[in-house]
Every structure is written in structure tokens, then in C-alpha cells.
Amino acid sequence: MNLDERQLAKLAIEPYRDQEFREPAGVPWQALFNPTQLGFSRKNNYRTATSAGSSAPQTSYGGGEPDQVQLDLFFDGTGVVESTQTVGERIDALLAFAEFQPETHQPFYLHAHWGRFDFRGVLTQADVQYTLFDRGGEPLRATVKITLQEVVAPEELAAEERRESPDLYQTWLVVEGDTIDAIAHRVYGSPAWWRPLAEVNKLANPRALEVGSVLLLPPQEKGRRP
Numbered sequence: 561m562n563l564d565e566r567q568l569a570k571l572a573i574e575p576y577r578d579q580e581f582r583e584p585a586g587v588p589w590q591a592l593f594n595p596t597q598l599g600f601s602r603k604n605n606y607r608t609a610t611s612a613g614s615s616a617p618q619t620s621y622g623g624g625e626p627d628q629v630q631l632d633l634f635f636d637g638t639g640v641v642e643s644t645q646t647v648g649e650r651i652d653a654l655l656a657f658a659e660f661q662p663e664t665h666q667p668f669y670l671h672a673h674w675g676r677f678d679f680r681g682v683l684t685q686a687d688v689q690y691t692l693f694d695r696g697g698e699p700l701r702a703t704v705k706i707t708l709q710e711v712v713a714p715e716e717l718a719a720e721e722r723r724e725s726p727d728l729y730q731t732w733l734v735v736e737g738d739t740i741d742a743i744a745h746r747v748y749g750s751p752a753w754w755r756p757l758a759e760v761n762k763l764a765n766p767r768a769l770e771v772g773s774v775l776l777l778p779p780q781e782k783g784r785r786p
Contacts, residue, residue, distance in 0.1 A: 569594075569674060569675055570590050570591050570592070570594060570674065571590070571591040571594050571595060571631070571633075571672065571673075571674035571677075572588045572589070572590045572591075572672070572673055572674065573588060573589045573590075573654070573657065573670050573671070573672045574588040574589075574670065574671045574672075574673075575588070575589075575657055575668035575669070575670060576668060576669040576670070576671065577661075577663065577664050577668065577669070578664075578669065579669050579711050579712075579713050580713045581669060581671055581680055581713075585661075585668050589653055589654055589657070591633060591674075592635070592636070592641045592643055592650070593633070593634045593635070593636065593641070594674060595631045595632055595633055595674070596632045596633075596634055597630075597631075597632040598629065598630070598631055598632075598677065599629065599630040599631075600627065600628070600629050600630075601627065601628045601629075601630075602624070602625075602627050602628075603624065603625045604621065604622075604623075604624045604625070605621075605622040605623055605624070605625065606619050606620065606621060606622055607619070607620045607621075607622040607733045607735060608620075608733070609733055609734065609735045609736075609771055609772045617772075618733055618772055618774065619733070620731055620732060620733030620774060621731075622733075626681070626709050626710040626711070626712075627679075627681075627709075627710040628684075628707060628708065628709050628710065629672070629679050629681070629707070629708045629710075630705060630706070630707050630708075631672070631705070631706050631708070632703065632704075632705050633654075633703065633704045633705075633706065634701075634702075634703055635647045635650060635651060635699075635701060635702040635703070635704065636700070636701050637698075637699070637700045637701065638692070638700050638701065646698060646699075647698075647699045647700060647701065647702055648698060648699050651688060651699075651702060651704060654686070654704065654706070655686055655688075657670055657683050658683040658684075658686060667682060667683065668682075668683075669681070669682055669711055670682060670683060670708065672708060679708055679710070680710065680711055680712075681708040681709045681710045681711045682708065682709055682711055683706055683707070683708055684707050684708070684709045685705075685706065685707040686704060686705070686706045686707075687704065687705045687706075688702060688703075688704050689702060689703050689704075690702045691703065730747075730777040731774050731775065731776060731777060732747070732774065732775040732777055733772070733773075733774055734769045734770060734771055734772065734773045734774070734775060735771060736771055738769055738771075739767070739769065740754045740757060740758060740763070740766045740767065740769060741754045743757065743775070744757050747777055748780050753780070754766060756778060757775065757777070757778070760776055760778045761775050761776055
């Protein structure tokens with residue numbers, strides 16, 4: 561892509577009915593002015609616990625949270641850029657992506673892209689500020705800050721993390737209130753998996769987990785039953 565093509569590229573947001581992004585749900589929304597700012601955030605969670613006789617807490621990875629993107633958008637209806645829609649109509653079309661849809665019982669999934677920026681998620685927040693009006697009270701200029709939260713299809717997430725790989729082991733840091741059957745249900749989807757979990761960790765008394773201890777979580781092998 562050359563410089564002229566990058567200059568002409570506009571932010572587009574495409575609505576979808578499904579989180580696999582296979583069923584388009586209408587005409588994409590395109591910005592007349594590209595974002596003035598684009599922010600990105602990523603967060604991981606860690607569990608900490610201090611065991612008896614230890615001078616420092618032990619830390620275990622507790623999973624990541626969905627990525628978030630913030631976009632600052634500018635709207636101008638004074639004739640700087642020709643458009644068949646008013647500022648109010650363009651903002652209404654953007655905000656419609658966050659509205660409840662009776663067919664799916666939730667708002668749309670969105671694919672936003674512009675240059676190297678490519679993000680799939682949902683619109684979680686939109687802050688609108690009108691800054692200029694005509695004599696009739698119609699908005700002529702406005703700024704909108706939108707927040708998009710990442711959405712990853714279940715099969716795509718499983719493929720990325722290789723959950724069924726035979727060489728994939730994870731760990732669990734035991735904190736107050738943890739029980740082996742509750743851990744098994746959260747990790748494997750069924751409390752019945754407590755027995756393989758106890759066997760791998762050679763637990764003499766699986767019903768009495770020691771706070772601060774670290775459990776080894778074996779992979780859920782295909783065909784194996786708890």
C-alpha cells in the first residue's frame with residue numbers, strides 16, 4: 561500500500577450477528593474523518609497467596625482479560641467534507657451498533673479496521689459531546705469516544721491456546737476457599753475431574769487443600785474419562 565492509499569483509507573466498522581464474524585448484519589459504518597486518537601489496553605490477572613512459613617507470596621497466572629480499544633472520532637457537518645448524512649444521523653448510525661437486536665437478543669459484534677489496525681469485538685461504551693449547532697439546534701460538530709472490547713470465537717481461542725495439546729500443563733495457586741472439585745469444574749468443565757487432578761498431584765487428602773500450594777493441571781486428554 562503506498563502513501564496515497566493510506567491517506568485515503570478510512571476507518572470502517574462492520575456489524576455481524578455472530579461472534580465467529582460469518583454473518584454480516586448490514587451496511588458497514590465508515591468514518592469521514594479518521595480517529596484523532598487510538599488507545600489500546602491489555603490486562604492479565606495473577607493470583608497471590610502466602611503459605612505458612614513463607615516470607616513472600618506465591619504468584620500464579622489467573623488468565624487474561626479481553627483487550628480493549630478506545631477510538632476518538634470527530635464529526636463535522638459544516639461542509640468541510642461532503643456527506644449525504646447530517647452529524648446527528650451519522651452518530652445515530654454508530655450508536656445503533658450497541659442496541660439490543662431481537663433476532664440475536666444482544667447487540668452486534670463489530671469488526672473495526674483501518675490500515676494496520678484490525679479489531680473484532682463489541683461496543684461497550686460511547687461518550688458523545690456536541691460542540692457546535694446551527695440556528696435550529698441541529699448539531700454541526702461533535703466528538704465521540706467509543707470503547708470496543710475484544711471478542712474471540714470459542715474454537716479460535718481453543719486453537720490459539722492448544723488446550724488439548726498432550727504437552728500442555730498449567731498450574732493453579734490454591735487460595736482460601738478453593739476445593740478440588742470446584743477447581744476441576746472451572747478448569748475441565750466437570751467436578752468429576754477431581755480424581756485425575758488428585759492423582760497427578762499425589763494428594764494424600766484431596767479434600768483438604770493447603771493454601772499457597774501450587775497444583776499441576778494435566779491436559780484433558782481426548783477419550784479419557786474422569
